[in-house]
Amino acid sequence: MVSDSTATPLAASVVIMTNEREYDLMRSVTALLAQADPSWELIVVDDTPVLSPAMQAFLAENAAKFRYVRLTTKNLPRAGNVGITLARGRIVIFVDDDVIPCGGFVARHVAAYTDSSVGGVMGRIRQHNFPEWEPDPNPRDMGFNAFWHKHFNWRTRQPIAMTRGCNMSFRRDVLFEVGGCDEQFVAEGMRWDTDLGYCVRQAGYTIMYEPDAWLEHLYVPRGGARSRGLDLKRTEKYYQNNFYFLYKHRPPFWSAAYYTLAVFLAGYVRKEVIRQPALLWKIPRMMYRGMRSAKRLARNIPATFLPARVPDAAPGEA
Structure with missing residues (x-):
């Protein structure tokens, strides 16, 4: 179960995985850095093949403000595992690279973990093609069918069955317990986030929906896990x-x-x-x-996609 490790100095780590969406990434990073606080860190894991001059300049200008890692292969769950492994926060918050978070976003996620039974938190998603609010799901709808949920814009704080990678968080210890993100979800990694939340629930933890931890999902059609038309x-x-x-x-x-x-x-x-x-x-x-x-x-699912143990995280460790 969850251990309250005193070795980890930060309350939270925000992880963004990105691919070929530089302008939107810069906008999201800027919005998060505007809320910068010593209690949390920002980690960007990027598998964009070639960086534009604008992106290189942005990274040089903000090098001391967040941690940036380049990968040579495109695999969204693998990028997530890199973020988990690097994270020094007790809570790991995943957000998309095309989002604008609400004020106090990180603190709102962290505050949702007052109950030790909560292993993950799903924040509210505001999106231009979603209704502002939707009727709360049936509290009894905690079965497997809930994996079709995609809007996550209900009014009531409540336990839910599934998660979506746009705005979700987990206890870092729990992520190691369930083996991290399953890297056998290929290409853009469709369903890696649903799977991760489901595995946390199967391990005996509660996934809590927290409407106060909201963000605006810009749902940019280019780059990332989206493309127009059908390949x-x-x-x-x-x-x-x-x-x-x-x-x-x-x-x-x-x-x-x-x-x-x-x-x-x-x-x-x-x-x-x-x-x-x-x-x-x-x-x-x-x-x-x-x-x-x-x-x-x-037929052959590895038990874990993470290091064998949670790496020690000393204050100031990069």
């Missing part, structure tokens, strides 16, 4: 990640039947087929390939 290889990885999540946590037949019906007949396919009707015959093939790859991965 068939990307679509195959989309299906692979979703099937992998289900195979990891549910019996294979249940996973295949449930996801095929729920997703193939739902929005992702429907909107893309309307745009490009010729895809109607290609998408089932991509779904099958993704399902087959996911099944192979689910």
Whole structure:
């Protein structure tokens, strides 16, 4: 369970994983640095292949204000694990690279951990294409179906079943306990965040939704985990990640039947087929390939993707 390590000097570490979204990253980092406080740190893990002159200048100007790490391979969960390993805070807060946080954002996340049973916190997401508020979910809806939740803009503080990487946090010790982010979620890592929250719940902890810890998600369409249109290889990885999540946590037949019906007949396919009707015959093939790859991965899931123990974190350690 949770240990209250006195070796870690900071209350929290904010981790941003980013890829080819430099302008938005600079805006998000600037917004966070405006709230800078000695009790927390900011870590940016970037797998952008080539940095622009503007980004290089921004990094040089702010070198002493946050920690910046470059990776050579594109894997969002791996970037998350780098952030977890580097973090010196007791609480690790993940935010997207295209967000504007509310005032006192970090303190609001940290304050939600007064109960030792809370292993993770999901903050409210404000987004231009979401309603301002939605009706609270049914308190009994804590089962596996909750993995479809995506808006996280309810009024009431309450335990929830799943998380979304745009605005979520966890106790660092708990992240080591559950093995960190699963790096077998490929490409943009679709479902890595859902999986991480679910694993924390399966370990016996509560995931608390905290509406006061809110941010504005700008939902920038370029870069990062988003792109316009439909790339068939990307679509195959989309299906692979979703099937992998289900195979990891549910019996294979249940996973295949449930996801095929729920997703193939739902929005992702429907909107893309309307745009490009010729895809109607290609998408089932991509779904099958993704399902087959996911099944192979689910047969051999590493126990952890993090170092064997929580590294000691002394004050001032970089």
